[in-house]
Amino acid sequence: MRIISSALLLLALTIAGEISTLATTAIIPSDAGLIVGARCIITGKVLSISSRFNTRLGDVSTYVRVRVDEVLKGDITAAEIVLREPGGRDGDLVSVVFGAPEFRASEQVLLYLDTWPDGSFRVYQMFLGKFSISRAPETGRLIVTRQTHGPNVDLIGQGPDGPITDQMDLAGYRHLIKATLSSYAEQSRQFQTRYYSGVPLTSAPPEYKPASSVQGIQPEFTLHPFRGRWLEPDRGQPVSFVLNPDQQPSPQTADDVVAAINAWSSVNGSLMRVTLSGTTDLCLTPTTSTIYFDNCDSRHSPMPFCQGVVAIGGFFADYSVKQTVGDFELFKIVGAYISFNPYTCSYANDCNIREIATHEMGHTLGLGHSWQPGDPGVPTAEQQDATMYFAAHFDGRCASLRTDDINGIIFLYPASSGDLQIATDSSLAPGVVGTPYSQALTAGGEPAPYSWTIAPLKGSLPPGLSLSPAGIISGTPLLAGTFSFSAQVTDSSSHAAQKAFSITISAAPLTVGTTTLNAGVKGFPFSQQLLAAGGTPPYRWSLATGLLPAGLSLDPGNGMLSGTPLVTGTFPVSVSVTDATSGTALKAFQIMVVGPDSVPQISTARYKGTKLVLRGAHFDSAATLVIDGSAVSSAIQSDQAIVAKRLSLAGGTHQIVVLNSNGIASSPFTLTVN
Numbered sequence: 001m002r003i004i005s006s007a008l009l010l011l012a013l014t015i016a017g018e019i020s021t022l023a024t025t026a027i028i029p030s031d032a033g034l035i036v037g038a039r040c041i042i043t044g045k046v047l048s049i050s051s052r053f054n055t056r057l058g059d060v061s062t063y064v065r066v067r068v069d070e071v072l073k074g075d076i077t078a079a080e081i082v083l084r085e086p087g088g089r090d091g092d093l094v095s096v097v098f099g100a101p102e103f104r105a106s107e108q109v110l111l112y113l114d115t116w117p118d119g120s121f122r123v124y125q126m127f128l129g130k131f132s133i134s135r136a137p138e139t140g141r142l143i144v145t146r147q148t149h150g151p152n153v154d155l156i157g158q159g160p161d162g163p164i165t166d167q168m169d170l171a172g173y174r175h176l177i178k179a180t181l182s183s184y185a186e187q188s189r190q191f192q193t194r195y196y197s198g199v200p201l202t203s204a205p206p207e208y209k210p211a212s213s214v215q216g217i218q219p220e221f222t223l224h225p226f227r228g229r230w231l232e233p234d235r236g237q238p239v240s241f242v243l244n245p246d247q248q249p250s251p252q253t254a255d256d257v258v259a260a261i262n263a264w265s266s267v268n269g270s271l272m273r274v275t276l277s278g279t280t281d282l283c284l285t286p287t288t289s290t291i292y293f294d295n296c297d298s299r300h301s302p303m304p305f306c307q308g309v310v311a312i313g314g315f316f317a318d319y320s321v322k323q324t325v326g327d328f329e330l331f332k333i334v335g336a337y338i339s340f341n342p343y344t345c346s347y348a349n350d351c352n353i354r355e356i357a358t359h360e361m362g363h364t365l366g367l368g369h370s371w372q373p374g375d376p377g378v379p380t381a382e383q384q385d386a387t388m389y390f391a392a393h394f395d396g397r398c399a400s401l402r403t404d405d406i407n408g409i410i411f412l413y414p415a416s417s418g419d420l421q422i423a424t425d426s427s428l429a430p431g432v433v434g435t436p437y438s439q440a441l442t443a444g445g446e447p448a449p450y451s452w453t454i455a456p457l458k459g460s461l462p463p464g465l466s467l468s469p470a471g472i473i474s475g476t477p478l479l480a481g482t483f484s485f486s487a488q489v490t491d492s493s494s495h496a497a498q499k500a501f502s503i504t505i506s507a508a509p510l511t512v513g514t515t516t517l518n519a520g521v522k523g524f525p526f527s528q529q530l531l532a533a534g535g536t537p538p539y540r541w542s543l544a545t546g547l548l549p550a551g552l553s554l555d556p557g558n559g560m561l562s563g564t565p566l567v568t569g570t571f572p573v574s575v576s577v578t579d580a581t582s583g584t585a586l587k588a589f590q591i592m593v594v595g596p597d598s599v600p601q602i603s604t605a606r607y608k609g610t611k612l613v614l615r616g617a618h619f620d621s622a623a624t625l626v627i628d629g630s631a632v633s634s635a636i637q638s639d640q641a642i643v644a645k646r647l648s649l650a651g652g653t654h655q656i657v658v659l660n661s662n663g664i665a666s667s668p669f670t671l672t673v674n
């Protein structure tokens with residue numbers, strides 16, 4: 001399905017910054033467009049859903065029985081009505097219509113309705129005219145929400161005809177409908193007279209039979225789970241369409257359709273080929289794939305303000321033949337159609353027609369929307385850019401495909417492999433978090449050069465790794481786990497081969513990162529943070545062997561060794577760290593605690609000529625003089641004086657330390673040389 005509104009056309013003329021914001025929020029048509037264009041508006045409850053092949057329409061129809069609670073617009077007096085929606089399943093025949101509204105039994109709904117030519121009801125503007133009524137968890141108040149799921153979508157845009165509401169308080173929305181009806185009373189009356197006068201209104205389609213009396217019905221049918229795939233490409237055959245030129249919007253329309261065909265038929269790495277094999281006077285039929293412009297299927301509704309559904313694409317599938325590709329069950333597509341809406345004013349130029357044809361053809365090949373209202377969250381930039389996005393872009397793209405479209409068609413129809421094969425074993429070398437990883441993939445059987453990618457929709461590489469076009473997986477893994485994905489290789493002749501791989505990334509081994517412990521001084525506060533590396537935090541620390549000097553303790557939660565040592569001596573200990581996955585690492589240390597009189601202290605330093613004289617206390621007879629990190633030859637004159645001669649110090653500041661033979665160092669002393 002393709003929709004457009006004058007809101008989008010207007011937006012294209014405003015500044016670029018607004019387009020990107022509003023493009024995600026412009027849910028079309030506007031409230032006024034729906035309210036004026038709908039024949040009836042009701043609230044009610046879904047009582048049952050069933051689907052059945054309808055011989056008069058040549059299609060499967062889904063029948064939705066609704067208890068009418070309130071009539072907000074139109075002449076409905078029946079307590080119950082039955083909607084006829086396009087698509088559904090009857091036995092082995094599945095009809096998938098992209099954009100059809102989805103229903104759940106027992107659901108409370110607010111529905112915009114119009115009628116088929118025979119007077120049977122349907123939702124106006126497909127899923128855009130269907131709202132669910134539910135209770136907001138935060139406030140307990142009743143709200144209306146477009147589509148049946150997607151609580152994250154709460155989008156209100158502004159079109160030239162007023163607001164576009166996707167979610168609102170029910171009371172407020174009911175008021176909005178009544179107020180809009182009264183301010184658009186004349187337009188609404190004229191619209192009704194023009195399009196609906198003389199069209200009957202029937203509470204149930206004539207062919208409808210209650211679900212309980214029909215064999216083989218699907219009582220909880222929704223269209224959503226059905227996906228399809230053509231088998232022709234696997235046999236080297238094209239998917240063939242015929243075109244019914246009646247009411248085609250432009251003499252170039254056949255060329256526009258061919259442009260769409262060429263776009264889908266020339267994706268490097270995809271086997272899909274589509275052809276246009278001639279013209280026809282056929283309409284919708286499950287066995288011939290047709291493209292038509294004259295509303296011969298009666299699917300399309302008139303639209304006020306030029307808003308609403310522009311074209312519908314769908315396919316018929318055989319429920320008895322299915323394949324599993326990736327995470328999807330795909331039913332064999334046996335026929336398809338593209339139905340352009342003659343009521344629209346969106347065929348202003350051939351570029352727009354090409355975009356519409358390309359989008360709808362994507363549906364007929366089995367692709368859904370890259371994103372549509374009701375899907376979780378907000379669309380990504382790539383999803384919005386896709387030609388398969390639910391709303392038309394009309395940005396001059398014509399019949400072009402974008403990344404998401406290309407990924408989709410390659411996923412469904414990966415190109416023939418010829419003799420191309422990926423030689424690398426499925427189970428790739430394991431990696432370690434934080435350690436650089438590199439693995440080459442190799443292929444053979446067809447002439448090089450090869451180009452490598454990760455196959456779309458079939459898993460992903462471990463975070464931190466990427467695959468180069470030359471086939472090298474490299475990077476530094478960030479997360480532990482086993483990661484499955486498929487790699488795809490293509491050669492210069494468009495052969496493509498895929499293979500599933502997995503890489504197991506383990507956490508880095510747990511180690512104690514601290515290498516030595518500082519010496520402590522009896523009677524003075526001491527603290528040192530022990531560090532662990534690798535493994536999986538959080539860590540737990542403990543003393544494995546030995547005894548800490550009295551006065552010190554190790555915090556098991558954070559690895560802080562602290563306290564005020566009360567004794568001197570050298571204490572051999574080993575500490576143990578355990579991580580969240582029960583790995584353990586041990587490390588042996590010696591903690592030395594000295595008396596205060598073993599700690600050298602520098603009180604003055606005098607440098608003159610080439611002679612340095614240090615005065616202080618507790619210099620031992622084998623102490624070392626260290627200047628700017630380097631030992632310097634010196635003479636210990638007493639435990640209070642050290643002299644170094646023939647010493648050349650440059651102008652500036654120098655750091656001087658005295659290191660006693662027991663490894664205890666003085667605090668650094670800063671000497672300034674002029």
Ligand SMILES: [Zn+2]
Binds near residue numbers: 001098359363369
């Ligand atoms: Zn669509």
